[in-house]
Amino acid sequence: MTEGSDDIQALVALMARLPGLGPRSARRIVLHLIRKRTGQMSELAKLLDSVAVNSRECLTCGNVTDRDECLICTDPARANGEICVVEDVADLWALERGRAFAGRYHVLGGTLSALDEIGPDDLGIPALIDRVSRKGIREVILALNATVDGQTTAHYIAEALEGTDITVTGLAQGVPIGGELDYLDDGTISAALRARRRI
Amino acid sequence: MTEGSDDIQALVALMARLPGLGPRSARRIVLHLIRKRTGQMSELAKLLDSVAVNSRECLTCGNVTDRDECLICTDPARANGEICVVEDVADLWALERGRAFAGRYHVLGGTLSALDEIGPDDLGIPALIDRVSRKGIREVILALNATVDGQTTAHYIAEALEGTDITVTGLAQGVPIGGELDYLDDGTISAALRARRRI
Ligand SMILES: [Zn+2]
Ligand SMILES: [Zn+2]
Numbered sequence: 387m388t389e390g391s392d393d394i395q396a397l398v399a400l401m402a403r404l405p406g407l408g409p410r411s412a413r414r415i416v417l418h419l420i421r422k423r424t425g426q427m428s429e430l431a432k433l434l435d436s437v438a439v440n441s442r443e444c445l446t447c448g449n450v451t452d453r454d455e456c457l458i459c460t461d462p463a464r465a466n467g468e469i470c471v472v473e474d475v476a477d478l479w480a481l482e483r484g485r486a487f488a489g490r491y492h493v494l495g496g497t498l499s500a501l502d503e504i505g506p507d508d509l510g511i512p513a514l515i516d517r518v519s520r521k522g523i524r525e526v527i528l529a530l531n532a533t534v535d536g537q538t539t540a541h542y543i544a545e546a547l548e549g550t551d552i553t554v555t556g557l558a559q560g561v562p563i564g565g566e567l568d569y570l571d572d573g574t575i576s577a578a579l580r581a582r583r584r585i
Numbered sequence: 586m587t588e589g590s591d592d593i594q595a596l597v598a599l600m601a602r603l604p605g606l607g608p609r610s611a612r613r614i615v616l617h618l619i620r621k622r623t624g625q626m627s628e629l630a631k632l633l634d635s636v637a638v639n640s641r642e643c644l645t646c647g648n649v650t651d652r653d654e655c656l657i658c659t660d661p662a663r664a665n666g667e668i669c670v671v672e673d674v675a676d677l678w679a680l681e682r683g684r685a686f687a688g689r690y691h692v693l694g695g696t697l698s699a700l701d702e703i704g705p706d707d708l709g710i711p712a713l714i715d716r717v718s719r720k721g722i723r724e725v726i727l728a729l730n731a732t733v734d735g736q737t738t739a740h741y742i743a744e745a746l747e748g749t750d751i752t753v754t755g756l757a758q759g760v761p762i763g764g765e766l767d768y769l770d771d772g773t774i775s776a777a778l779r780a781r782r783r784i
Contacts, residue, residue: 388681390674391633391651393639397632400625405617415603417675420649423637426599431633433596434618438626440592441619450619452590459780475589476616482587568613 389413389550394420446517448493450475458482458491465489467524471495471514471543473531476568481529486576492517495585497535498542506542515546525553527582532561544585555582588612593619645716647673647692647709657681657690664688666723670713670742672696672730680728688726691716696734697741705741714745724752731758 389395394416401412419427443449444456451457458464469491472478488518494509506512518526528543530536544554558581561567567575588594593615600611618626635773642648642763643655650656655664671677677690693708717725727742729735743753758776760766766774 388678389638390649390655391639393632393635393651394649397629397636399627400632404614406606406613411605413675413678414605417649417673418604419633420636420640420674423640426602427633427637430596430599431630431637433592433599434626434630434633435597436592437590437615438622438630440590441622450593450616452592456589462586474616475619476612479587479612533637552595568609 389416443473443493447491448475448489448495449478463488467522468527469518469523469525470527470529472529472567473536473539477529477531480567480570480572480575481579484572484576484579486526486579489525490550494530494539497530497539499535509539511543511546514543518547519550520554523552525555527579528554528556528585529567529579530556532557533564533566538584554585556585558582597744642692646690647674648677648690662664662687666721667726668717668722668724669726669728671728672735672738675729676730686726688724693729693738696729696732696738698734708738710742710745713742717746717751718749722751724754727753727755729755 389398398409398412398416399416400411401407406411406547407415417428437452440452441450442454444450444451444459446455446459449456449458465488468487469492470481470487470489471492471494472481473494473496479494481487481491492514493538494511494514496504496509498504498506498509517523520573526547528540528542530540540556547554561570561574561578588597595780597608597611597615600606600614601608603611603632606614612673618629636651639651640654641651643650643658645658646655646656648657667686668691669680669686669688669770670691670693671680672693672695674692677692680686680690691713693710693713695703695708696706697703697708716722725742725746727739729739739755746753757780758773759780760769760773
């Protein structure tokens, strides 16, 4: 065995499977942590355990939270009339960093995809339509990625809301073609949100 | 707060400080883990805690281990007459992956450095000299990095062992396997040329 003990070897293997990491970066991180084993490493173990035990999906919007409803859904200062629909929690975090939006969110957890056989029910789109139809929502902002699947999903939701008095908007140009929100700088996201257009 | 809960935010911040990671890659990893919170994330927390609690330095060689002496030092099948001196545990792991060496190791934990005020005592070099002088060691292989500090350290140890009957060797310098001359630095090419061998 190369890496000192069975646990160290298992830890390197597990780390190497995390997104963006591989065997080399995993080994580097594990050796760094072992050098900081009484501080950073124990702290990381505790936090991972706590987040693993306490994290769940907000029952209202699908955001990651440690309670039934997330801090955004329960914040009395935020506007109730606007719901911003995103593909995943990373996109919600990116929009929040931009501080351009003060309404509520809805996390789809993906996009419609013929290839992957993901339909409206898999994304809870009927529940979304129900949610936005009930509560005095004036505007639904479809902040979906500028990919084919993202735009297909946006059009599907826009069509489903046709005939209601809800204004459906999308992010303005400024999101590059094929661009994923999570990889954009905060300013670009803010500008695109402010210049959002009716679909 | 952007990231769902205090713990999630602290976890992202802690992850972002690991070598090779930053805020973006940390957020991506944390969200990935939260999606796998009942499996991969709990497993990772347990392994980190176990490695943090059980890891220590081998009393003989300085390798990372979960016992007093590491598996390499206690392996009866390995040669006792050769000690390979490395800067850190990452180098020891790299050599073990290469499976080219079947002797014992000695981990210095750094190099001599005038700039950082690291002297022989800080690296336990007197203890190394003592170790290799006592136990019928025939050869000390200085597998140190081909940097100025690495080579300074190698020369210091070689001089300290002068007058003993221990053979002191260093890694051959040359063109790495698969290396293209055009991409190598001039020093490497010169060294490889000087050390040229009959084919
Ligand atoms: Zn929520
Ligand atoms: Zn050892």
